[in-house]
Amino acid sequence: QEIPTIQIIDASKYVGQTVKIGAWLRQKRGSGKISFLQLRDGTAFFQAVVVKADVSEQLFERSKGLKQETSMYVTGEIHEDTRSSFGFEMAVSDIEIIGESHDYPITPKEHGTDFLFDERHLYLRHLKPFATLKIRNTLVAASYEFFNQEGFTKLDAPFLTGSAAEGTTDLFETDYFGESAFLAQTGQLYAEAGAMAFGKVFTFGPAFRAEKSKTRRHLTEFWMIEPEMAFTHQEESLVVQEHYIAFLIEKVLEKNDQELDILERDKDLLRSYTQLPYPRVSYDDAIKLLQDNDFDVEWGVDFGSPEETFLANHFAKPIFIINYPKAIKAFYMKRHPTRDDIVISADLLAPEGYGEIIGGSEREDNYDLLKARIEEQKLDMAEYEWYLDLRRYGSVPHSGFGLGLERMVTFVTGEEHIREAIPFPRMINRLRP
Numbered sequence: 001q002e003i004p005t006i007q008i009i010d011a012s013k014y015v016g017q018t019v020k021i022g023a024w025l026r027q028k029r030g031s032g033k034i035s036f037l038q039l040r041d042g043t044a045f046f047q048a049v050v051v052k053a054d055v056s057e058q059l060f061e062r063s064k065g066l067k068q069e070t071s072m073y074v075t076g077e078i079h080e081d082t083r084s085s086f087g088f089e090m091a092v093s094d095i096e097i098i099g100e101s102h103d104y105p106i107t108p109k110e111h112g113t114d115f116l117f118d119e120r121h122l123y124l125r126h127l128k129p130f131a132t133l134k135i136r137n138t139l140v141a142a143s144y145e146f147f148n149q150e151g152f153t154k155l156d157a158p159f160l161t162g163s164a165a166e167g168t169t170d171l172f173e174t175d176y177f178g179e180s181a182f183l184a185q186t187g188q189l190y191a192e193a194g195a196m197a198f199g200k201v202f203t204f205g206p207a208f209r210a211e212k213s214k215t216r217r218h219l220t221e222f223w224m225i226e227p228e229m230a231f232t233h234q235e236e237s238l239v240v241q242e243h244y245i246a247f248l249i250e251k252v253l254e255k256n257d258q259e260l261d262i263l264e265r266d267k268d269l270l271r272s273y274t275q276l277p278y279p280r281v282s283y284d285d286a287i288k289l290l291q292d293n294d295f296d297v298e299w300g301v302d303f304g305s306p307e308e309t310f311l312a313n314h315f316a317k318p319i320f321i322i323n324y325p326k327a328i329k330a331f332y333m334k335r336h337p338t339r340d341d342i343v344i345s346a347d348l349l350a351p352e353g354y355g356e357i358i359g360g361s362e363r364e365d366n367y368d369l370l371k372a373r374i375e376e377q378k379l380d381m382a383e384y385e386w387y388l389d390l391r392r393y394g395s396v397p398h399s400g401f402g403l404g405l406e407r408m409v410t411f412v413t414g415e416e417h418i419r420e421a422i423p424f425p426r427m428i429n430r431l432r433p
């Protein structure tokens with residue numbers, strides 16, 4: 001009978017059978033009589049046991065000589081193992097070494113963060129990055145699922161652009177056959193064109209911002225999901241946003257139990273964030289609340305991390321701060337019908353110090369007002385003519401928002417720093433590997 005080659009994740013289906021698994025050695029320990037091999041294959045982590053009395057002298061010696069990250073095929077019988085969190089282990093009957101590994105740099109001892117990210121191409125193999133990026137994958141898949149089921153069309157926005165949409169200060173400029181181009185800060189303006197063609201669209205792609213800020217929430221390259229909806233006002237958009245966030249959290253709770261355990265994330269706390277609705281707090285009220293709690297803030301300021309942390313923690317769940325001052329928000333946000341100093345916008349702030357995970361707004365749909373805003377901000381009008389066309393030809397109320405994927409990953413996983421939330425982080429001081 002031929003021995004099946006399986007993946008670790010499927011071990012439970014093969015209890016009592018002999019199987020073969022392609023795996024890497026994470027760690028090993030043992031004595032003169034037994035070796036315990038901690039293995040991983042990209043689907044899960046488990047232990048294989050080599051008992052000296054049950055195998056040839058040669059195989060036992062081979063198992064003792066294995067080095068960290070050596071790749072191999074291990075063959076053996078699957079047993080239930082109630083002591084391990086995975087629940088199964090293998091009694092090894094053969095080991096075939098595939099790729100040797102010598103002096104693997106990430107040893108079981110503690111390493112500094114800089115070192116681990118210098119070795120990110122290898123660090124990906126380790127427990128915490130594995131768990132975090134598996135959850136990221138769930139969030140990506142669940143985003144497609146959510147927007148597909150809600151009738152959105154995925155519309156790809158370009159990454160090389162001629163214009164700035166989120167302020168002109170943090171643009172990455174590049175040479176484009178003799179003229180200058182910018183790496184996209186957002187796909188939004190293109191999503192708006194898409195919404196006028198398809199009703200409801202979403203983009204998903206990298207966004208680039210030459211952020212000079214070294215914070216635990218900022219990357220220079222991050223991924224953003226940007227839904228845009230025609231015939232939609234802000235309040236309707238907020239309902240979509242909170243359902244989307246609750247859907248994402250539910251999917252992670254459903255699909256990533258093991259990963260949340262690895263990361264020691266409090267699942268009950270996460271589950272509490274699926275309770276809707278999320279509070280809507282006006283910017284005006286947020287300022288008052290902050291002042292009442294001894295924050296030195298005045299109407300008109302943008303919130304920093306301490307303010308955002310306080311506000312969301314005050315409600316112990318994600319909250320929308322709505323209708324920010326016009327002066328601190330982007331040119332495309334819709335004027336308030338009765339107040340000239342605020343725009344119809346909303347940021348979703350996550351609790352526990354994770355801060356803004358979504359930025360969104362209703363869009364200025366009036367041609368003259370939008371044109372005036374472009375002029376006010378001294379943007380190059382010629383670059384926005386196509387965008388103004390969307391208001392020239394059948395303009396409608398429309399709203400949209402952008403979820404920062406890595407901010408969401410950081411929040412859901414409970415990680416301290418956003419660099420953990422992306423395979424190869426790009427920050428002011430990191431371009432490699």
Ligand code: 4AD
Pocket residue numbers: 166185186187188209211217218219220222224226227356357358359360361400401402403404405406407
């Ligand atoms: O608030 P932002 O700048 O909004 C936009 O870009 C809009 N065009 C979105 C839209 O309405 N379609 O960015 C949206 C989100 C933020 O809430 C945050 O989660 C994330 O993108 N983000 C960043 N994530 C990591 N690093 C950075 N430097 C980020 N800047 C924004």
Ligand code: MG
Pocket residue numbers: 347356358359
């Ligand atoms: Mg924002």
